Amino acid sequence: MNDDLKLMKETVRDFSTKNIENIALKIEREGIDKDLLKKLAEQGFLGATAPQEYGGAELDNASYRAILEELSSFSPSVGVLVFLYNSIASKLLKKGKAGEYLKEILSGESTLGFGYGEILEGYGNSTETKGSDGRTILKRDVIFPTAKKFIVLDDTGENLILANGKIKGAENKKSLGIRGLGISDVLIETSGAETLGNRSDIVKAIEDSSLEIAAIYLGIIKGSLNKAIDYAKVRTTFDHFLKDYSPVAFSLSSLRAEEELLRSYIYESDADFSGGLSALIFSESLSKRATKQALQTHGGYGYLEDFGVEKFYRDAMTISTMLFRGRRDRKRLSEEVFGTEAGNL
Amino acid sequence: MDFELSDELKDFRKMVREFALSEFTSEVARKRDFEESYPDDLRIKSLQKGIIDFANPWKTMVAIEELCRVDAGLGISVTVPYFGAEVIMLFGNDAQKEKYLSEVNKGKKMMGLAVTEPGGGSDVAANKTEAVKSGNKYILNGSKMFITNGQIADFFVMLARTSKADSTKKHRGMSTFIVESKFKGFSSNKLEGKLGVRATNTAELILNNIEVPEENLIGEEGKGFYYIMTFFNISRVFVAAQAIGVAQGALDRTLEYLKNNAPSGEMQNEHVQFTLSDMATRIEAARLLMYKAASYLFQFKPNPTITSMAKGYASETAVFASEKAMELTGLYGLSGDLERYFRDAKIMEIWEGTSEVEKLIIARMLEKESDSSE
Structure with a gap:
């Protein structure tokens, strides 16, 4: 391991000792708060590999892995969030309003959740139900369900969209893990959503x-x-x-x-x-x-x-x-x- | 040699299963798990329906397995009000049995066993709680940790030191007492944030100059360690039943998913088939070990080697099966009921003597038995 990488690991470790270790239990119980998101953003961790024009740090892969390792050793929830923002969001949110939203999440100003299970497992439409107003659809197993916007599949089950949504029915269930983000059902508003690409784009991003x-x-x-x-x-x-x-x-x-x-x-x-x-x-x-x-x-x-x-x-x-x-x-x-x-x- | 349970027990098993399936719904199990609240309504119902028959150890074992198969948190909650009773049954006097056990038998009172201490774990001989004789009373001071029913039991079978620890024979000088939670100086703090079995009540007990009448001493002074070890040789069979219930339930739910909810062809995949076979084989082996341990024990010929093998192997099997169930069911297991099995299973390798302690017991008995056979 070269000196730069060692220094990077030390930096992340110092950061985590000061800002994560002391609130690790709170993260598990109440979730990652805005204050921590801001700090992660200031350090350049939230957008470690994202392009600078979106507020990213354009770090190399080894540095990115060092950040993931060290953060996860204190709070795996934080590590997973950084992973989702860099390895998925940064690759999908590029054009127009989506690009603007990428800037907002990488600065810690806003938050982004993922209809992850549905996208990866492809159970798409079968578990969706139309809301009573006809505009909302229910998504199961969404990571970070308290976020403001979400990357989910559209009605066809093939295209990815960036949409507004609200957590639903999480009052009596904690997820098994990554409780700092949570996993729960979300009601998605399909109107006004941005189209991002194809379902296979995320599958490929994960496989890479x-x-x-x-x-x-x-x-x-x-x-x-x-x-x-x-x-x-x-x-x-x-x-x-x-x-x-x-x-x-x-x-x-x-x-x-x-x-x-x-x-x-x-x-x-x-x-x-x-x-x-x-x-x-x-x-x-x-x-x-x-x-x-x-x-x-x-x-x-x-x-x-x-x-x-x-x-x-x-x-x-x-x-x-x-x-x-x-x-x-x-x-x-x-x-x-x-x-x-x-x-x- | 007959591997079948009696017809009576088979019928009983069926009845318990029906009770568990109708009462331990996902909704109830999730609620109690989330809230970490004790299901007293189910405890009463299970007594009324004849699910719980503490006087019959075979029935108790079968009930524990069948109840935990549907939900371990609820299953343990309704079968644990009697926890520690064997100490009084075997070593207590008639007055103690009449005053304390009969009430528990009727479901009017709940009891608990208070042995483990903070930082003490399975090392029972390291106990520090003191009981000092003063007139016709004992004055107890100390604390107890991870005590099941700690906040809700009416009384506890409690282990305390009645004479100073001898550095070479630390297990001597300990005695067991019946300590009521309403005795002055008794207090408890609920332990929250357990990984699993969250419907069960767990607490830390603080004992501050508790005055215990001398008639509440169980058996003889100085024999407490022996009584507690005798008790563990009994209770470990019941922990094996809890663990086998969890493992079997994880397999049940995995099969249910593969048949009804999985993408077509899952059942035909050989990786899936081999994993299922492995789960089922281990569960069957654990159950046979438990039956053998129970058979010795319930005929008053306890075999600590087999008992520890049964407890250790069954708890390992619970962890293994719940892990494999998660792997085979993926998101279905993660967002459904199976993740609870995964969290519940792990305690089996810790309580009533960790897996490490079971292994030590087996090794010591092997050494002893090989001496005597020469």
């Missing part, structure tokens, strides 16, 4: 972002293992520190070793093989194992939100469901390996 999603997982792995390793050094049971017991020491240290291998791949590989899919698939599985072990190391305390470790367990599974495309990604990797169609049956 394997190493960036892997960087979010890497942050989750790092954040959860940091907590577990710190805890194992101070917590005693049966007269010894947890770290002195071989099962605890061996499992946490080998997880950390796997984390290191993943990190060197994410920052140093040219990712020719499979375009980063190998890192994505490896990091998805490692994030689940690491967060589970980190929670277990904390025992009963790990089961309470105050200790800030169970959120990683929830978030790893949530991100895996939303961003990682499970069998489809494994099939893509299989086709890379076999050089032909594979894994259909």
Whole structure:
């Protein structure tokens, strides 16, 4: 890792210690607030890779991954927001009013949610219902449902639109993960919406972002293992520190070793093989194992939100469901390996 | 060797399942989970319908499994008011049984077990709560952590130190007491923000100069650690039942999705089929271990090795199955009921002795058994 990248990581870490760590529990309970959005914008994190004319910082990919990793190690919700703004919004919101809106969200002035499940899973029209006034449609599983505007599919289920919308029916349900953003139903107003492109544009944007999603997982792995390793050094049971017991020491240290291998791949590989899919698939599985072990190391305390470790367990599974495309990604990797169609049956 | 439950138990299982399916609706489960509120209405209803029969351990085990299969938070809530009763049943005197247990049996009172302490976890011998004899009373001081029913129980079976810890034999000098929540000096703080089983009530207990009458000492002074370990050998079978319920419920709901809601052809994909087979095989193996542990235990020949194997393996299976269920159902699981299984399952590997403690027990028993067979 070169010095510039090290400096970038240090900067993000300092920022996170000052501005995220102390409110991490509040983010989980109440969501990411405007104050934090402003600070993220001022640092250039919100628009890390976006063009300068829209208020972006035009950073290189390695710096962008460093931001995703470090932010996610404190709050995966914040990491996912930065990812959605850079890897999706910045690629879709370019012309006219949409471009103006990109400026607003990258400055932290406004907010943008995503009809994500629908777009990626393509369940489109089947779950939409017309509102009573005939102008609104209900969208399920929208990320950041409290946002002002949303990227969703239009009536045909093929085109992407930028539309106004309002959260609906979230009063008695918390999402499993990324609670800083939330996942809920949203009522979308279709009139006056901007057309942005085709559904496949987002699918492609996600498929091109394997190493960036892997960087979010890497942050989750790092954040959860940091907590577990710190805890194992101070917590005693049966007269010894947890770290002195071989099962605890061996499992946490080998997880950390796997984390290191993943990190060197994410920052140093040219990712020719499979375009980063190998890192994505490896990091998805490692994030689940690491967060589970980190929670277990904390025992009963790990089961309470105050200790800030169970959120990683929830978030790893949530991100895996939303961003990682499970069998489809494994099939893509299989086709890379076999050089032909594979894994259909 | 017969792997079938009796016809009576089979009928009972069916009745419990019908009760759970009609009462533990998604709406109720989600509400209690979201609010972190205890479903007292369901506790009363389950008693009225004969779902809960604490005097019959086989029925209790089957009920716990079937209820948790539909929802663990609600299932545990309605089966946990009796938690700790075996300590009084086995080691208490007739007066204690009459005064305390009969009320619990009738559903008029709730109880709890107060063993774990802050920073103590599974290391029961490290307990610090003190009970000092003063005339015909004991004065209790200390605190208890992660206590199920902590805010709603009428009384607790509580472990406290009656003589100073000997550095080499720390488990000596501990005693168990019946402590009523209305005793002066007792207070509790509800623990909020649990990952799962959020319908259950969990609290920290503060014991500030509580005066406990000497007739509330259970059994003999100094034998508390032994009583509690005996209890865990019983309760772990019931935790296995909770865990198997969660695992089976996760599989049920995954199959329901694949048959009714998934894109066509999902069931025919071999990756999906292999994952389902693996879930089902582990659940079956865990259930057989539980039956074996229960069979020993309910015939008064407890086998701690098998019991710890059953608890450890069943809880691992609950975590495994709930994770696989999420992977197979994707957004359906994320926005539906399955995500709750994923959150509920993890506590199984922590309470009633962590998985690590179960493994230690198994290894120690293996060592002991291999000595005696020589």
